[in-house]
Amino acid sequence: MNTEKIIYGMYDDEQELMGAxxxxxxxxxxxxxxxxxFPIHGLDPIIGIRPTRLGDMAFIYGLFGMTMALIGMRYFxxxxxxxxxxxxxxFSLLENLPAFIPVxxxxxxxxxxxxxxxxxxxxxxxxxxxxxxxxxxxxxDNMFVIELNTADNKDFSSEQLSGWxxxxxxxxxxxxxxxxxxxx
Amino acid sequence: MVKEAAIREPLILGNKxxxxxxxxxxSPIMNKAPKxxxxxxxxxxxxALWGLGCIMYLIGTGIGTWGLNKTVGWAWDITNFVWxxxxxxxxxxxxxxxxxxxxxxxxxxxxxxxxxxxxxxxMAAVFPGIHMGRxxxxxxxxxxxxxxxxxxxxxxxxxxxxxxxxxxxFSVSLVFWYIGLIPDFATIRDKVTDPIRKKIYSLLSFGWSxxxxxxxxxEEVSLVLAGMATPLVFSVHSIVSMDFATSVIPGxxxxxxxxYFVSGAVFSGFAMVQTLLLIMRKxxxxxxxxxxxxIEYMNIVIIVTGSxxxxxxxxxxxxxxxxGVEYESYAFINxxxxxxxxxxxxxxxxxxxxxxxxxxxxxxRNLSFTFVMSIIVNIGMWFERFVIIVTSLHRDYLPSSWxxxxxxxxxxxxxIGTIGIFFVLFLxxxxxxxxxxxxxxxxxLKSSGEEYKNKPDNHNHH
Numbered sequence: 001m002n003t004e005k006i007i008y009g010m011y012d013d014e015q016e017l018m019g020a021x022x023x024x025x026x027x028x029x030x031x032x033x034x035x036x037x038f039p040i041h042g043l044d045p046i047i048g049i050r051p052t053r054l055g056d057m058a059f060i061y062g063l064f065g066m067t068m069a070l071i072g073m074r075y076f077x078x079x080x081x082x083x084x085x086x087x088x089x090x091f092s093l094l095e096n097l098p099a100f101i102p103v104x105x106x107x108x109x110x111x112x113x114x115x116x117x118x119x120x121x122x123x124x125x126x127x128x129x130x131x132x133x134x135x136x137x138x139x140x141d142n143m144f145v146i147e148l149n150t151a152d153n154k155d156f157s158s159e160q161l162s163g164w165x166x167x168x169x170x171x172x173x174x175x176x177x178x179x180x181x182x183x184x
Numbered sequence: 185m186v187k188e189a190a191i192r193e194p195l196i197l198g199n200k201x202x203x204x205x206x207x208x209x210x211s212p213i214m215n216k217a218p219k220x221x222x223x224x225x226x227x228x229x230x231x232a233l234w235g236l237g238c239i240m241y242l243i244g245t246g247i248g249t250w251g252l253n254k255t256v257g258w259a260w261d262i263t264n265f266v267w268x269x270x271x272x273x274x275x276x277x278x279x280x281x282x283x284x285x286x287x288x289x290x291x292x293x294x295x296x297x298x299x300x301x302x303x304x305x306x307m308a309a310v311f312p313g314i315h316m317g318r319x320x321x322x323x324x325x326x327x328x329x330x331x332x333x334x335x336x337x338x339x340x341x342x343x344x345x346x347x348x349x350x351x352x353x354f355s356v357s358l359v360f361w362y363i364g365l366i367p368d369f370a371t372i373r374d375k376v377t378d379p380i381r382k383k384i385y386s387l388l389s390f391g392w393s394x395x396x397x398x399x400x401x402x403e404e405v406s407l408v409l410a411g412m413a414t415p416l417v418f419s420v421h422s423i424v425s426m427d428f429a430t431s432v433i434p435g436x437x438x439x440x441x442x443x444y445f446v447s448g449a450v451f452s453g454f455a456m457v458q459t460l461l462l463i464m465r466k467x468x469x470x471x472x473x474x475x476x477x478x479i480e481y482m483n484i485v486i487i488v489t490g491s492x493x494x495x496x497x498x499x500x501x502x503x504x505x506x507x508g509v510e511y512e513s514y515a516f517i518n519x520x521x522x523x524x525x526x527x528x529x530x531x532x533x534x535x536x537x538x539x540x541x542x543x544x545x546x547x548x549r550n551l552s553f554t555f556v557m558s559i560i561v562n563i564g565m566w567f568e569r570f571v572i573i574v575t576s577l578h579r580d581y582l583p584s585s586w587x588x589x590x591x592x593x594x595x596x597x598x599x600i601g602t603i604g605i606f607f608v609l610f611l612x613x614x615x616x617x618x619x620x621x622x623x624x625x626x627x628x629l630k631s632s633g634e635e636y637k638n639k640p641d642n643h644n645h646h
């Protein structure tokens with residue numbers, strides 16, 4: 001049995017939270033998580049959150065959509081059932097490309113947007129029926145919370161961590177003890 | 185905190201805190217609805233039911249119940265389709281294009297404008313659906329494998345491009361809207377006390393907890409979706425215009441159509457946003473968030489797009505003469521002096537002359553004037569589509585087949601009915617959904633809130 005502590009420091013202003021996070025990080029503390037009602041600009045580099053790669057994923061999904069659209073239209077219109085429209089038959093993909101641009105574009109956007117949105121949901125684990133995990137209901141309203149986990153901060157005692165939090169303009173300080181079952 | 189120029193008008197009026205914003209926006213959801221809401225939704229529901237009845241009668245009897253004839257094969261159905269799709273352009277324009285341009289004033293209006301977009305596109309989709317006659321075969325518009333000798337849909341046809349454009353636009357707008365709604369549903373979830381409501385909103389909020397990494401992804405997704413939705417908005421109405429422009433009918437066969445239709449769509453979309461927001465801000469007491477400045481900004485967009493539309497009308501008219509094609513020039517002479525002269529001149533008055541009145545600052549900041557103008561613009565934009573469609577068709581190449589189009593009660597009933605359905609959906613939205621993007625409005629409180637702007641220094645407010 002191993003007891004660890006989670007310390008929540010609550011702030012009523014995002015600038016104060018950012019200042020507190022800065023001072024904690026400068027002491028070598030690892031900020032486990034921050035909960036806020038809206039995105040705090042400038043916080044990510046302080047607490048060591050790397051830029052997301054969802055944009056790159058969108059590009060890949062878009063490429064997939066574009067390829068599928070072109071392969072599909074070539075099959076339908078050129079290979080399987082070439083139509084002769086007004087004396088302008090479909091002989092090759094290249095000759096028909098101008099007419100295929102709109103659908104190619106739409107399908108690219110469709111795949112990129114939905115692919116990215118689905119990836120976003122899965123990466124966040126925000127899916128229908130998922131339970132909420134914010135420590136306090138006020139964090140979706142007007143409060144901002146820093147979460148420090150002693151498991152991430154082996155070099156410091158929990159007293160040290162909460163002491164440092166108290167030096168910042170923290171509004172509320174709560175601690176939660178939890179136990180980790182060690183593997184035998 | 186990024187300081188904003190002091191001369192910019194504040195976008196959030198009064199002395200608001202973060203929790204004030206939450207309470208102001210979600211109090212209509214928490215409290216009992218006002219009587220006016222019940223009255224409005226009852227009226228809308230009656231109209232909607234009438235419309236549904238007309239649609240069922242139409243499907244049961246056939247499209248012969250419309251006033252269409254051999255010469256005018258397309259009339260109110262496609263007019264209403266294009267009108268609704270056009271209205272559906274403001275939402276995504278506000279949330280996507282204005283996001284890319286970092287316009288903070290979009291934040292108070294994007295949520296309701298996007299809801300309007302989604303409902304308007306749904307109404308638009310009704311018309312091509314019911315025009316098929318046999319609506320149960322609607323899946324034929326998609327390239328589905330079939331037993332008819334591998335017969336595929338025609339990918340060279342703008343009508344098929346439209347299928348892809350409208351369905352992509354609808355589903356992407358829906359996803360964009362919902363991703364923004366998730367954090368706000370979480371706010372409601374954490375605020376309501378009623379257990380059933382709490383359950384519903386926690387289901388809708390997908391377990392959102394506002395973690396820093398999630399916000400980081402949220403912003404990236406919003407930006408990339410905006411980046412993709414921006415060309416999408418322009419492509420959708422361009423493709424709608426190609427339904428006409430790639431045909432050989434004089435009056436339709438015009439290369440100016442795509443930009444002309446897109447600006448017309450934004451023009452009518454903003455007018456509809458004005459109609460809805462002016463009522464909403466009053467009934468839901470959101471005057472501090474949807475300010476006169478917001479209304480003025482939207483009126484400026486209306487002047488710009490209205491002027492583009494005006495230039496397009498006149499260019500079209502000039503080119504019909506300058507091209508030297510007698511069929512083309514006749515189509516336009518017939519438009520302004522033929523039997524449908526009244527619709528052409530209503531269009532010109534509503535769309536070209538009336539938005540120019542917004543050059544007067546006092547008028548574009550006047551709410552009642554804006555409300556009347558927004559209705560006029562929407563009437564004008566309906567006439568624009570009617571003029572383009574019916575007046576180009578009713579005088580065919582053969583004078584023996586010249587005719588007029590008269591709508592039947594089914595034509596009128598379906599159109600009025602879609603307005604009813606639209607308002608039912610929008611009223612339900614205002615009752616149960618956060619009508620303002622809470623998380624976005626909160627993020628601009630310190631840069632654009634009145635209280636913070638008037639402080640000598642934004643940094644030391646404690």
